[in-house]
Amino acid sequence: TRTTRPQRLLQAVSINAVRGDPDSVIKAIDHFCKHTEWAMNVGDEKGAILDLVVMETCPSTVLELGTYCGYSTVRITRLLPPATKLITVEMNPEYAHVARQVIQHAGLQDKVCVLEGESADLIPKMANMFGIQAFDFVFLDHWKDHYLPDIRLLEDCGLLAQGSVVLADNVVCPGAPDYLNYVRYNLKYSSRFYQAHLEYTRVLDGLERSEYQGD
Numbered sequence: 739t740r741t742t743r744p745q746r747l748l749q750a751v752s753i754n755a756v757r758g759d760p761d762s763v764i765k766a767i768d769h770f771c772k773h774t775e776w777a778m779n780v781g782d783e784k785g786a787i788l789d790l791v792v793m794e795t796c797p798s799t800v801l802e803l804g805t806y807c808g809y810s811t812v813r814i815t816r817l818l819p820p821a822t823k824l825i826t827v828e829m830n831p832e833y834a835h836v837a838r839q840v841i842q843h844a845g846l847q848d849k850v851c852v853l854e855g856e857s858a859d860l861i862p863k864m865a866n867m868f869g870i871q872a873f874d875f876v877f878l879d880h881w882k883d884h885y886l887p888d889i890r891l892l893e894d895c896g897l898l899a900q901g902s903v904v905l906a907d908n909v910v911c912p913g914a915p916d917y918l919n920y921v922r923y924n925l926k927y928s929s930r931f932y933q934a935h936l937e938y939t940r941v942l943d944g945l946e947r948s949e950y951q952g953d
């Protein structure tokens with residue numbers, strides 16, 4: 739069988755990006771997705787918003803649900819100070835394998851832990867696995883119908899604290915209506931919407947930033 743899309747994306751990175759240079763990895767993936775083959779990375783337009791939200795949060799503990807090829811993992815981790823850790827969860831082993839190589843090409847492997855498995859299984863184990871109390875920043879980019887159950891699970895596991903920021907991709911396309919309804923009308927969150935477009939297209943999409951107000 740032919741290569742897979744993630745493998746073709748990785749090849750574009752290994753050919754066009756400079757080892758140890760996260761910005762060149764980001765540029766190589768965006769170029770590949772714009773000119774060769776669309777892929778479901780957060781992309782450059784929404785990625786710039788992600789960068790701003792990460793920078794204003796200055797997180798020391800970060801969780802990403804939905805690694806795919808590691809594009810947003812690299813975007814976020816490149817902005818983190820040396821002592822911070824990013825945990826990213828991917829249920830598809832093939833995606834996880836490609837992501838580890840993309841992250842390594844960017845030279846960020848020491849700051850990232852790629853966990854393979856279901857977010858619902860892994861979230862309850864994280865406090866013990868990593869000796870953390872709460873996540874300062876969470877990026878949701880996995881199955882859109884898992885956003886709501888997983889944010890509730892994070893609450894129940896005490897992994898969100900006052901001021902924790904949850905940023906969700908694709909709240910318009912493909913959409914996460916139950917999640918949006920929850921964070922927008924629940925007093926535990928203060929939410930705002932960033933209008934943008936589906937990566938590499940003119941289709942409307944956006945990010946939702948929700949700040950946990952505490953228990």
Ligand SMILES: O=C(CSCCNC(=O)c1cc(-c2ccc(F)cc2)cc(O)c1O)c1ccc(O)c(O)c1
Pocket residue numbers: 778779780804806829830879880881882907908911912936937
């Ligand atoms: O794909 C998954 C689920 S995780 C990726 C979630 N992300 C998305 O689905 C996602 C989708 C789109 C999008 C796609 C088609 C459109 F026409 C429009 C939008 C955009 C995004 O930015 C996304 O993040 C998976 C998991 C485990 C497996 O074993 C497996 O085979 C597959």
Ligand SMILES: [Mg+2]
Pocket residue numbers: 778779780879907908
């Ligand atoms: Mg997405």
